[in-house]
Amino acid sequence: MASAAAAAMAAVARPASVVLVTRQRARWVFKPLATSSFSSSSTPSSSRKLVLYSKPGCCLCDGLKDKLQAAFLLSGPDSLHDVDLQIRDITSNPEWERAYQYEIPVLAKLHSDGTEETLPRLSPRLGVELLQKKIAAAFRQ
Template sequence: MAAAISSANWAFVAARRGRRQWPLSCNLSSSTPNTRRLILYSKPGCCLCDGLKEKLQAAFSLSGPDSLNDVTLQVRDITTNPEWEKAYQYEIPVLAKENSDGKEEILPRLSPRLSVELIQKKLLAAFS
């Protein structure tokens, strides 16, 4: 359940009880070759999660040779899945990348004090 916004290639996903909740990023097509995937575990009302989402949105909107336009971000509401809630209830926001084998790898926590440019560089480094 997503609706694309063409200006920034952002979409919104219905994460909880059929309502649209959180932004998720670019390139929703699963058939796009060389698409890199990030997963953000979050929940409604989490100010740290909201802050990270804003920083990620800004990092995804940066252009240039180091842009993240081939990265897809999926935001997962942990309150919709008991396994996610048990695993991440005290850790959110949790950012993970999906490896080529489909397994998730948890990334180091990004400080909300980091600049958008530094977040972009850290995300690029995570895929290197």
């Protein structure tokens, strides 16, 4: 398993060839190229959505972003290939800053009705495979 994490982390070093990153207002959206190029029948409304609240200069946030990118590249039963990740800078919104200034990084899953459910805090020591499994489990609940 450790070799799979190492391979995934190595793949993150080449994000242009592996991950589509687009800037949309005050958020980043990471989506594996494999899911964006398969078919036009997969609509964003049917995919799972995850929000990461962070801010510039936060080393814990940057570490989690890197691990999330690597987790998106892993395949298997807990694949996150259909997850849209929005990274929200809390300094761009006073409401987010008040809510999360002492808590970042914060992960939340976005429900189809627009409500958010904050996920339990993940340890920064978590490996990529375990991170993937915990997020997949949160979406199954």
